[in-house]
Amino acid sequence: MAQALRLPNFAGARATRRGELRDSDSTLRQWSPVRGLESPAWMREVYDRLSVLGALPQGWDTYGARPVDPTALATARLFLSHLQVEDLPMPHLSPIPSGGIGFHWRVGERDLEIEIGPGAGIRCLRTQLPQMRMDEDEVDIVKAQEVLAWLLVR
Amino acid sequence: MQQRTLPDYDNPPAQETWMAFRFSSLDWRIPHFGAFWNEVKDDYPDFEVHPPLGDFALQLTNKDLDATISLPIRCWFINNEQNRLLQVQHNRFFQNWRRPNPAAPYLHYEKLRPSFEYEWSRFCDFARRHRIGTPAVLLCEVCYINHLERGIGWKDYADLAVIFPSIGTLHGRQFLKLPETTAVSASFVIPPNEGRLQVAIHPAVRQSDGKEVIQLTITAGCRPASNDMPELLRCLDDCRYWVVTGFDDLTSDDMHRIWRKK
Numbered sequence: 001m002a003q004a005l006r007l008p009n010f011a012g013a014r015a016t017r018r019g020e021l022r023d024s025d026s027t028l029r030q031w032s033p034v035r036g037l038e039s040p041a042w043m044r045e046v047y048d049r050l051s052v053l054g055a056l057p058q059g060w061d062t063y064g065a066r067p068v069d070p071t072a073l074a075t076a077r078l079f080l081s082h083l084q085v086e087d088l089p090m091p092h093l094s095p096i097p098s099g100g101i102g103f104h105w106r107v108g109e110r111d112l113e114i115e116i117g118p119g120a121g122i123r124c125l126r127t128q129l130p131q132m133r134m135d136e137d138e139v140d141i142v143k144a145q146e147v148l149a150w151l152l153v154r
Numbered sequence: 155m156q157q158r159t160l161p162d163y164d165n166p167p168a169q170e171t172w173m174a175f176r177f178s179s180l181d182w183r184i185p186h187f188g189a190f191w192n193e194v195k196d197d198y199p200d201f202e203v204h205p206p207l208g209d210f211a212l213q214l215t216n217k218d219l220d221a222t223i224s225l226p227i228r229c230w231f232i233n234n235e236q237n238r239l240l241q242v243q244h245n246r247f248f249q250n251w252r253r254p255n256p257a258a259p260y261l262h263y264e265k266l267r268p269s270f271e272y273e274w275s276r277f278c279d280f281a282r283r284h285r286i287g288t289p290a291v292l293l294c295e296v297c298y299i300n301h302l303e304r305g306i307g308w309k310d311y312a313d314l315a316v317i318f319p320s321i322g323t324l325h326g327r328q329f330l331k332l333p334e335t336t337a338v339s340a341s342f343v344i345p346p347n348e349g350r351l352q353v354a355i356h357p358a359v360r361q362s363d364g365k366e367v368i369q370l371t372i373t374a375g376c377r378p379a380s381n382d383m384p385e386l387l388r389c390l391d392d393c394r395y396w397v398v399t400g401f402d403d404l405t406s407d408d409m410h411r412i413w414r415k416k
Contacts, residue, residue: 031239
């Protein structure tokens with residue numbers, strides 16, 4: 001006997017996918033990939049913060065720090081646009097004197113710093129508290145997603 | 155092609171355009187995707203498999219001997235340059251064009267429509283030869299997806315009125331200040347009730363370069379009076395007329411100057 005399982009319009013499923021535009025299925029026909037800025041709620045603020053960091057002058061720390069490198073800034077924007085971060089708290093962003101940008105998350109006893117250098121290389125430092133067990137690595141966007149998932153592991 | 159005077163720009167913010175036909179369901183099964191791809195593979199050597207658009211039914215049987223399954227899917231067939239895409243499912247046919255990068259030249263409708271017509275003819279010919287039915291078109295659609303980059307004519311997401319003069323600020327009367335972000339969805343009737351023009355405005359980040367944009371998606375859909383090709387093309391032309399005129403009508407003179415309106 002044939003059974004028909006009626007599935008909801010895929011737009012409903014789409015709405016549950018992370019970081020994507022919450023719209024009708026019109027966005028499903030679209031090819032150019034975009035992510036919505038409304039989820040997580042802090043995403044827009046982080047992009048604003050990146051713009052502020054990108055405008056810092058030479059010597060912003062009064063010790064001769066370099067301004068944020070445009071390549072690092074572009075990489076940071078690209079980096080954020082591809083990550084699934086809905087379950088994470090807002091990261092703390094900071095400029096790095098060498099011209100890079102740092103992202104910092106702390107969730108419970110897990111601490112993660114991701115640095116995007118002026119050459120657009122991405123390094124991460126994981127620290128398990130309170131033992132202060134550290135693990136440093138160079139990552140790409142795919143690996144960075146795994147590292148972020150580590151933050152949420154219980 | 156019907157000649158109309160439409161607003162034109164030297165540097166429009168169009169990122170992607172697609173045209174589509176929705177049609178009555180064909181007896182289109184999974185092997186047909188492969189057979190069709192074999193015929194277009196020279197032009198579209200890459201593929202992706204996606205869930206279908208719209209409601210769909212997953213047919214399962216629970217008899218062992220004659221167990222069958224009908225799994226609805228949508229296939230993408232992509233060209234080498236990664237700027238043209240065919241989307242095929244049992245009741246829809248799309249062709250998408252996108253700018254490979256924001257600096258790449260914009261492809262005009264006059265060049266895109268013949269391509270869509272050609273691909274649709276190939277699709278119909280395939281359906282006829284494989285005896286899976288003649289697609290009876292129910293809706294013709296044209297969509298333009300525009301990316302308005304932050305910093306080019308606008309700064310804050312609460313400033314939508316800078317781009318779209320008819321949109322207010324959503325500033326509360328006393329309690330609420332300006333919203334952090336605003337998204338808009340609107341629908342307009344295409345008279346005489348021939349179809350709809352859908353407008354969607356969303357703040358977004360473009361994943362090809364990480365830039366913040368307001369994505370303005372304008373989609374027009376018209377019901378054709380017949381399945382004849384001239385009528386289908388007329389509907390596409392009407393859709394395009396509504397999309398382009400609607401875009402011009404909704405956006406500000408300041409933005410028109412930035413896009414170098416002719």
